[in-house]
Amino acid sequence: MIYITGDTHGNFQRFSTDYFPQQKQMGRDDYAIITGDFGGVVDGSPRESYWLDWLEEKPFTTLFVDGNHEGFTRLNALPVHEWHGGKVHYVRPHVIHLMRGQVFEISSLTFFTMGGAASHDIQDGILDPNAPGFEREYWFKRRTRQMFRVKGVSWWPEELPTDAEYEEAVRSLERVNWKVDYILTHCAPTSIQQKLDRNYAPDRLTDFLQTVKRMSHFDYWFLGHYHRNCVVDDRFIVQWEQMVELRQT
Ligand SMILES: [Fe+2]
Incomplete structure (x- = not known):
């Protein structure tokens, strides 16, 4: 059994x-998949550990692609392992x-994964905690209810893929002749995003996903x-x- 859901943001209720x-x-070979903004690995707090242990004790296996609201410093510091044909933490x-x-093979189905997304709730800026005047600026923005985030605390530059990640994605898709059963991402290809909400601007990742949409089966x-x-x-x-439950036809 495979179930797929959207953003959890650290709340696994x-x-x-x-x-x-x-x-x-369900057993350990059954899966619940989260399509980004998992949000369970951010600050390493006891609360966070509690919920990760709670998830671990579930009878199924939890899988997730990353979104934009992940603690990338902690997540990317984990050792990389091979699992079902692809790389995992x-x-x-x-x-x-x-x-x-x-590209993973899970229960005889193939999945292409490409997490990441550009944050859109940062219209009033990103503050660097190491910059001079950070404290003053932070509290001013808080008091005036601005939409901002703090680098390394609530925003990470790794939210968008690197050149190496794009190249790896192309290599993986070429290996399977651009044919998979399912695709798992956090954001949408540009044309689909435009249909969802015109306020979201296209970026390199949505444009890349547009190419994946055009070329993949x-x-x-x-x-x-x-x-x-x-x-x-x-x-x-x-x-x-x-x-939703994935059912093989
Ligand atoms: Fe989200």
């Missing part, structure tokens, strides 16, 4: 037995980060980021708190 009773039939033995630009593309549940162009499944 939707996986409690009350909301997700299907887990009673183990947050816990059964809570696994599916890295960017990989796939059945469905699952994504998060836009905080809504809808289907675009029949095959793009945009999710937030909703959970």
Whole structure:
């Protein structure tokens, strides 16, 4: 069994037995997949460890691609392992980060993964805690209710892929002749994003995903980021708190 859901932002209540009773039939080879903004690895606090342990104790295995709101400093410091044909970080033995630009084979299905997204809630800037006058600027922005984030605390430059990650993605797709069963990303290809919300500006990642959309053969593309549940162009499944089950046809 494979279930897919959208952004969790460090709140995993939707996986409690009350909301997700299907887990009673699930084992470690069954999966719950989060399409970015997992948010469980940010500050290393006791609260964070508690919830990661809570997830680890679930009967299923949790998989996630990264979004933009992840603690990339901690996440990317984890050792890289090979799992089901692609690279992963183990947050816990059964809570696994599916890295960017990989093709995984899970339960005889293939998944291309490409996390990351540009943050859009930063219109009033990003503050660097090491810059002079940081404290003063921070509290001024807080008091005046500005939309800003702090580098390394609530915003990370790694939210967008590097050249090496794009190159790895192309190599992985070439290896499977640009044919996979499913695609898992956080943001959408540019044309799909435009249909969802014209306020989101295209960027290098959405343009890259547009190329993937044009060149790949796939059945469905699952994504998060836009905080809504809808289907675009029949095959793009945009999710937030909703959970869908993948059923092989
Ligand atoms: Fe989000």
